[in-house]
Each structure stands twice: as C-alpha cells, then as structure tokens.
Amino acid sequence: MTDYKNDPDVRAFRDTLGMFPTGVTVITARGPGGEPVGLTVSSFNSVSLAPPLVVWSLSGHLPSVPIFETAAVYAINVLAEDQQDISQRFASRGEDKFAGLAFTEGEGGVPILAGCCASFQCRQFARHPGGDHVVFIGEVLAFERDAAKRPLLFQGGAYRRLAD
Numbered sequence: 001m002t003d004y005k006n007d008p009d010v011r012a013f014r015d016t017l018g019m020f021p022t023g024v025t026v027i028t029a030r031g032p033g034g035e036p037v038g039l040t041v042s043s044f045n046s047v048s049l050a051p052p053l054v055v056w057s058l059s060g061h062l063p064s065v066p067i068f069e070t071a072a073v074y075a076i077n078v079l080a081e082d083q084q085d086i087s088q089r090f091a092s093r094g095e096d097k098f099a100g101l102a103f104t105e106g107e108g109g110v111p112i113l114a115g116c117c118a119s120f121q122c123r124q125f126a127r128h129p130g131g132d133h134v135v136f137i138g139e140v141l142a143f144e145r146d147a148a149k150r151p152l153l154f155q156g157g158a159y160r161r162l163a164d
C-alpha cells in the first residue's frame, strides 16, 4: 500500500493547500443514541444563496462518517478567536468532547456551541465521494451570528488571528 503520509509529493501538496487561510468550525450532530457528536473541520465553505447551500468534507475513514451521513440535521459552529482549545478538543479522540461545554439545542436537538462567531443548522442536500473524503452539501435551515466576535483562523498548519 502506498505510504501517502510520508510521500514528499503529498507533503508538498498539503503544505501548498495550507497557504489558503480558512476559518475553523466544529460540526455537530446527534448520534444514533441521541449522544452529541462533533469534530473540528476547516473544509467548510459557501456554495449557493438560493437555495442556501454550504459544503464541507469529512475524512472517509473516521468513525463519525455514518453518523453524519444519516443525521437529519447537523450544525456548523464557526469558532471565535478565543476558542482554540475547543478546536483542539474536537480534533482529538478518546474523551467526552462535550464534557463541561456550554451548548444550546437547535433543530432535532443538534448541539449549538456557545460563544461562537456564527452557526448554521443544515439538513442533508447532497453527498459526493471525494477521493479519501466524503463531500457534504448542506441546505441551511437556520443561521445566526455574533458580529462582535472575531473568528479563529487556520493557515500553514497553525492557528492565526485577524490583525487589527
């Protein structure tokens, strides 16, 4: 099997993609037993205004793939610059990611994290295979923002902040 991780071409490709700065989101849903699930995602972007569509992609080997594939509703929480610890928490395995975390509930009980810049509640619009990822297109059912907050950024493999 090809060792993609240590392939210098793959490394160069990743590093080159990393020149594109993004925000950082945590995408949340309810699992089959009603438990809250979520993971850190920077592949979020806008697609369409009418209908209102957004896109993100999920690594196909992650255990949460079937959860997001079957979730009626999921939420995209756009992290604020003081939420780097939440990004780290939702990018790691093996702990209760929601322990001690404040959140409200949206459509179908989907977790909406407190203190974020913005959130979008989405229902499944389309999914496409995308190589080693699954591409999700969500139709936005509801959205909100806190214009006083500044977003957390990610670029070149590191967290960044907006300059004043």
Ligand SMILES: Cc1cc2nc3c(=O)[nH]c(=O)nc-3n(C[C@H](O)[C@H](O)[C@H](O)COP(=O)(O)O)c2cc1C
Pocket (backbone or CB within 6 Å): 024, 038, 039, 040, 041, 042, 043, 044, 057, 058, 059, 062, 063, 064, 087, 090, 091, 092, 093, 154
């Ligand atoms: C800044 C940042 C952005 C990320 N973006 C994505 C992404 O767009 N898609 C993805 O599948 N994983 C992404 N990840 C990795 C997942 O958050 C990570 O694999 C996480 O452990 C998945 O949760 P799980 O282990 O509970 O399945 C990102 C991680 C970080 C730190």
